[in-house]
Amino acid sequence: MNHIINNQEEKKTPVNFIHQIIDEDIRNKKHNGTVHTRFPPEPNGYLHIGHAKSICLNFGTAQKYNGLCNLRFDDTNPAKEDVEYVDSIREDVHWLGFDWANREYYASDYFEQIYEYAVKLIAKGKAYVCDLTAEEISINRGTPTKAGIESPYRNRTIDENILLFQEMRAGKYKDGEKVLRAKIDMASPNMHMRDPVLYRIIHTDHHRTGNKWCIYPMYDFAHGQSDSIENITHSICTLEFEVHRPLYDWFVKELEIFAPQQIEFARLNLTYTIMSKRKLLQLVQEKLVKGWDDPRMPTICGLRRRGYTPESIRNFAEIIGVAKRDNMIDVALLEHCIREDLNKKAQRVMAVLNPLKVIIDNYPDNKTEDTDAINNPEDETMGKRKVPFGKEIFIEREDFMEDPPKNYYRLSVGKEVRLRYAFYIKCLSVVKNSQGEIVEVHCTYDPETKGGSSIDKRKVQGTIHWVSAKDAVDAEIRLYDRLFTKENPDEAEEGKDFKSYLNPDSLKVINGKLEPFLKTAMAGDKFQFERIGYFCADKDSTTNKLIFNRTLTLKDSWAKEEKKNK
RNA sequence: UGUCCGAUGGUGUAACUGGCAACACAUCUGAUUCUGGAUCAGAAGAGUCUAGGUUCGAAACCUAGUCGGACAACCA
Numbered sequence: 001m002n003h004i005i006n007n008q009e010e011k012k013t014p015v016n017f018i019h020q021i022i023d024e025d026i027r028n029k030k031h032n033g034t035v036h037t038r039f040p041p042e043p044n045g046y047l048h049i050g051h052a053k054s055i056c057l058n059f060g061t062a063q064k065y066n067g068l069c070n071l072r073f074d075d076t077n078p079a080k081e082d083v084e085y086v087d088s089i090r091e092d093v094h095w096l097g098f099d100w101a102n103r104e105y106y107a108s109d110y111f112e113q114i115y116e117y118a119v120k121l122i123a124k125g126k127a128y129v130c131d132l133t134a135e136e137i138s139i140n141r142g143t144p145t146k147a148g149i150e151s152p153y154r155n156r157t158i159d160e161n162i163l164l165f166q167e168m169r170a171g172k173y174k175d176g177e178k179v180l181r182a183k184i185d186m187a188s189p190n191m192h193m194r195d196p197v198l199y200r201i202i203h204t205d206h207h208r209t210g211n212k213w214c215i216y217p218m219y220d221f222a223h224g225q226s227d228s229i230e231n232i233t234h235s236i237c238t239l240e241f242e243v244h245r246p247l248y249d250w251f252v253k254e255l256e257i258f259a260p261q262q263i264e265f266a267r268l269n270l271t272y273t274i275m276s277k278r279k280l281l282q283l284v285q286e287k288l289v290k291g292w293d294d295p296r297m298p299t300i301c302g303l304r305r306r307g308y309t310p311e312s313i314r315n316f317a318e319i320i321g322v323a324k325r326d327n328m329i330d331v332a333l334l335e336h337c338i339r340e341d342l343n344k345k346a347q348r349v350m351a352v353l354n355p356l357k358v359i360i361d362n363y364p365d366n367k368t369e370d371t372d373a374i375n376n377p378e379d380e381t382m383g384k385r386k387v388p389f390g391k392e393i394f395i396e397r398e399d400f401m402e403d404p405p406k407n408y409y410r411l412s413v414g415k416e417v418r419l420r421y422a423f424y425i426k427c428l429s430v431v432k433n434s435q436g437e438i439v440e441v442h443c444t445y446d447p448e449t450k451g452g453s454s455i456d457k458r459k460v461q462g463t464i465h466w467v468s469a470k471d472a473v474d475a476e477i478r479l480y481d482r483l484f485t486k487e488n489p490d491e492a493e494e495g496k497d498f499k500s501y502l503n504p505d506s507l508k509v510i511n512g513k514l515e516p517f518l519k520t521a522m523a524g525d526k527f528q529f530e531r532i533g534y535f536c537a538d539k540d541s542t543t544n545k546l547i548f549n550r551t552l553t554l555k556d557s558w559a560k561e562e563k564k565n566k
Numbered sequence: 567u568g569u570c571c572g573a574u575g576g577u578g579u580a581a582c583u584g585g586c587a588a589c590a591c592a593u594c595u596g597a598u599u600c601u602g603g604a605u606c607a608g609a610a611g612a613g614u615c616u617a618g619g620u621u622c623g624a625a626a627c628c629u630a631g632u633c634g635g636a637c638a639a640c641c642a
Contacts (some may be wrong), residue, residue: 014589016582042642134640143638145568146583179640189569191638200640219642243570243637264571266635271577277642321579323572326635330577333591342603379603409602418600454602463600493594531601559601 016322018057018263022065025261030048031233035067038232040103040223042074043085043207045277046292046299047092047133047333049313050268051477056317057265058236059098064493070230070416071100075108078206086207088292092300097310105230107222108208114217114225115169117255118180121179122161126254128154128200129164130181139181141194142188147187148194154183163191168201169521171214175201180215182252192247224248227260235260238267239324249437268320270530272482274489274498288502289483295549296483296506306480307474307526307536307551312341328488335552342526342534342551344378350387350465351529352419353477353512357469361423362444366552369469372451373421388516389422392469394513396531399464400441402430405565409462411441417462420530424449426462472513477545478538479508521546528554 015023026033028219037058041047046057053461062069073095075081093100107114121127132140143146156164180199188194198221204212219224227235235248252259269275275298283289283297286382292299295306303313316337350373370386399410399417418427423445431440448455452463457560480491486501493500518527523539533553541547 016579020583040642044642074642080641137640138638141638143568146638147568148638176640191569194638216640218640223642239571240636241642245570266572319578321575325572327578330591333578336591339603348601349627353617374600377601384642402608420600460600462602465601528601528603554601554603556602561602 001214002299007333010048017324018061018234018236018265018322019064021261021263024063025233026065032379034233035062035065035499036069036233037236038070038072038227038230039066040072040074040226040237041089042077042080042173043082043089044077045085046088046301047279048275048277048280048297048299049093049270049273049303049316050275052096052300053268053317053320053322054236054238054315055093055096055098056314057322059093060314060317061234063234068103069100070103070105070232071096071108072105072230073225074219074226075106075206075208076216076219078202078204078216080208088301092304094272095304096300096311097314099371105226107217107226108206110222110226110229111209111213111217113229115215116223116230117225117251118165118217118221119162120255121182121198122165122180123158125158125255127182128156128161128182129168129178130154130195134176137181137197140187141191144191150186151181151195152194165199168199168215169213171203173201175203177201182221182247182250186248186430187404188447190243191193191245191251191268192220192244196247196563220244220247221251223424224251224260224262225255225257227262228255228257231258234261235432237262237264239264239326253548254499264324266324266326269326269488270298271328271487272489273331274484276490277499282499283306286499288499295478295480295557305538306549307342307524307534308338309341309345312338338534338551339555342528345376346526346528346534346558347382348373348377348530349473349515349517349527350467351477351512351514351518351535352394352396352465352472353479353510353529353532354397355467356397356400356438356441356511358393358395358425358441358443358466360391360393360443360445361428365391367391368468370442385515385517387421388468388471389419390468390470393419393466394469394472395419395441395464395466399462400427400430400438402438407561410464411462416460417464418449418452419445419466420462420463421452422450422454422466423447424454432525465532467513467515469513471516473516473519473546475512475518475548477510477512477535477550478509479547479550480527481506481508512548518546519549526551541551 039055039058059069089378130151134372140149179197181195184193186194202216205211245262293301293305368390371389372384373387375382401412404412413427425443425445427443429442430438432438484501484507485503489498489501523535523537526536534551535548538547538549
């Protein structure tokens, strides 16, 4: 029985093309049916939602096929890399919910082995030391439509090459003076096969190997070999490496080592978001955001601070699928994923962000009482709490209107609404200041409606949230919105760049009134402020100052309605 | 005037590998509701880039074209 259900479920979930390839490999008993993947970040920046897609794919694939997934740092360029990034990457992958046990590897762990591979290539007459400058090499490489020309150093003897390469390693030469190149084909239609550089000289300390090396392998000469050393069966990467695959395979063949299979998929693009590490770094360095973990950033740490859950991000990665065509996914889908998750989990609470004072004229002057509020209507096990009620309360300014449109359910003079979990109140009058702004609303309450329902079952159209003025807790609320105003900020018009489309309203800081339950909120705690949105306590909070980040608003069909009428 | 890759509703992903396009998001109705949330029911929206071909039958296979992307760091 169980079996049948599982089968049906499997049919329902579409199998992406990578898993189809793996299924086929397993059928053919390739690698004895085992699957071993890796997630290979370069520690030169923080991970973002695009990496999350890759992480979920690599670790998820290993899980699905009962295989393993390594975490491997691709640290072959000491000039750009740093331990700060290593630490953040570790933290983010863990937070997303994946574990690599003791399989934390570094390409730099393999430098000695990779060096030996290079020597082997030289010995086979398949690599040579070249004295051309970077610029000369670039010119000689030709263009995609024009063949390159061979380096004058291409035909050095094997012995000479071995010696020179040893000397490079020994530090005899300055940065840029010599490189080791593969000897392949300067006329290849694939630019990457035109005698690519294998090793370059960089006299810079490496975050792990210190000053042990002054020559470092290039990506192409390190990545595939690292995969091979780790017995990676399926080396999953993004589309731009597709043209590198012939070179990847060439090294494996010439070196006669274990052959992983490189498979490429399309990277994630999100509307109203930039994903380039370089551009994200620019936002941080130019202080256009407050750091890598600014809640507006698409970084994992930014999303975490914004209030996203790992589950929601994993679910998102699952839903968007994996394919080879370029894509631009609507952020609304990401937002749907977090709403769906938080709706099930978030503690409900009442908070007033734009307070308007309401005085209940017929409520006894010094009385206070508790009302019972449900913590999460989606999850009974979360129980109830007490919310204090009194003569003076705050309600949301938007929940009162002097001349409301016909389908306005909320409070206005002469109308009755329900205060959530408390009483029905009816508005009598308003008090205005000299500018004509409403400063107070006077109401009467019906003592027979405690808890929020009346004995006579009379209907009220609206239910609004409130906070007892006397008991309210003040808090700073950071209202975040999308960082860019343009769907694709990378597609800049003439004379503009992505920064021209930064949303000036991506952060608004206000002060709100919260129900006292929130007093003890800890950084990272997530709540639904009823009728407003999802919020989470920020790490900037202190014992005497609470700070909340808005993760996102609730869906608001009234706002939609209002927009339509305009 | 190169090589490689791709093209299915607004967006993304499917289609048991040849049997007349499904799911999710978004959109719009309606029901329901002590959150204008959630939930439930429903609607609209593509005939699969184009042209040929193979076939009883093509989104799928073949050919040509069109459009889009990647590739000319001593970056990854």
